[in-house]
Amino acid sequence: MNFSILIFLFVAVLTTFAALVVVTNKNLVSAAMWLIVALFGAALTFVLLEATYIAVVQVVVYIGAIAVLIVFTIMLTRRSAEKEPSGATKQWPIAAVLSLALFSGLTYFYLTVPGTDRLAPVLDKELNMVSALGQLLVSPSGYVLPFELASVLLLAALIGSIVVAWRK
Amino acid sequence: MADLINVIENWLNKLLLGWGASPGLTQFILQALGSVLVVLICFMIVIALIWVERKLAGRIQDRFGPNRAGPFGIFQSFADIIKIFTKEYITPQGADKVTFNIAPVLAIASVLAIWAVFPFASNVIGADVNVGVLYIVAIGSFGILAILMAGWSSNNRYALLGASRSVAMLISYEIPMVVSLLIPVLLAHSMKLSAIIDTQRPWWFILVVPTAALIFLISSMAEIGKAPFDLLEAESELVAGYHTEYSGMKFGMFYVAEFLHQFTVGALITIFFLGGWTGPMAAHWPILGVIYFFGKAFLVYLVISWIRLSLPRIRIDEMLNLNWKFLIPVSFINLIGVAVADRILLDLEPPRWLYVAVMFVLNMLILLVALYLSGKSQPALEVEEFPHRPVAVSPRTEKSSS
Amino acid sequence: MQAYWVYIGIFLIVALGFPTIAVTLPALISPRKPNRRKQEVYECGIETKGNVRVQFKTQYYIYALLFLVFDIETIFLFPWAVSLGKLPLFAVIEGVIFIVILLAGLVYALREGALAWS
Incomplete structure (x- = not known):
């Protein structure tokens, strides 16, 4: 099982890195491309969890439809997609505080709610x-x-x- | 002997285990070998197909086609490969280099990856996952992405216009394609490709649901993007569409992807509607199944080529009308009809031939009514009357008459 | 089951690796003499003027939105289609209602003329 943990670590690092680039990259279309990498990483995580239907749906809906929609929207709203916006807006501290709060909340939830360390029951193979x-x-x-x-x-x-x- | 591929696989398995490899590693090596083999076969097929296609196009258009390199020009593709390998790569100014280089690789990988789940014979099955059909749809969406990336990163007006046009067309035609894929899933009660083929044992799905097969064929042809749906690379309007700026092997990848996509569509139609590897004696001789599979896929490929060489390019509004006003409503109504009929017939338990007959009649009825209604709602084409004009008029008389 | 996904993973890597090799190999052996004229954006010989990222048609955006809606619809329909053999007739009808509701949306879009090319 060590091998699958290795793969998971790779996927997790890739997804997090891609997500980080999405919010820091100033070029909108590049950010959209990295968003696709992050979404694909999420799909890989679902595969590792053996939730294969959800994994495939993730790719079909998020990469097949929503990513295309996002790129179209960027092309539509911005006459020059390569003209860079002035970078982060002044609201970034609020966003940082909010996401930090969300992260700590989730961590607290994970650590305190009973049952999170239990393994999922083995599913019937025939099901x-x-x-x-x-x-x-x-x-x-x-x-x-x-x-x-x-x-x-x-x-x-x-x-x-x-x-x-x-x-x- | 009857089961050549599995014999080789078992032999390799024993050999590797004998060398002291762990079972996990052995499996890994075998799977890697299998995937490399499938990818190589795909490339070989494309090399052969390019020659076949050019020869066929020549014959249909009353030309010779390639006839210089080797007998009947069969080495033409190899000559082309050598040439394309020595071509210079040109990256246009202002292009987004990373995206520009990833796009052609992604374009062909999105077609190749579909082959991972194909069942080639009764026991030569790739990954027989329980979401096989959706996997195919999911992988297909990366092809759309590749086109968008190619068009945007080229820093070229024509490429961008071509890319947004083709993406609009691809996503439009993906709806009837997926809905018509739902019908084999519905009849087989499974998304596993092997289960879909098993259900078609005596009666292929093309006999059960011909309308779904037809809609799948048409929408897949649009997905390939060849004539009559090649308006995304209408030379007179958009140069070459999204791959205008590509040269050398990068262009070659798009080219190969197009041919491989057409053959893949042939394979998909074979799996979903033509019974896959099934055929006489295929269950006993799996190697025959492989031959049947590729033979059927090749036949469908030829049919698609035949259609595309015979029909002129359609206009963009016609293309969109065909999709939104005809294919999508018909495919959904067909889905409703097949679902309800299948459920009712399951309770009545009729003999299989009666079931097939009822389904066939229902499908044809839906198709004919739809064709009748769409013909009625369309105003008759107004043919412009040209004044009579003699064929040969001297320039002087024409000038004086006007 | 998991062996299949390992196979798919390997296959994806091979499917990406093969074209990558095919694209990088010519880069090593082919000539490389870039100049400014050669690298100009191809526009039938005319110099490119103005912004390349041309204004985008709103129409495309509507197609993408509609595609998203129908895509999600088919995602819902796949489990329904798979389990059809085990469903009673009224459950099949529920799926039919699901489709009909969305077909009404399509009819609305067609009536509005939002899907016609302009």
């Missing part, structure tokens, strides 16, 4: 996780209401984006 997820999504005792609500939410997003972005 098809994706099929089980599908059954849960549409069963009335499961998540059918959130499932349909997600559809309505997506519809609202669709209509909203057209109303905002589309001018005749």
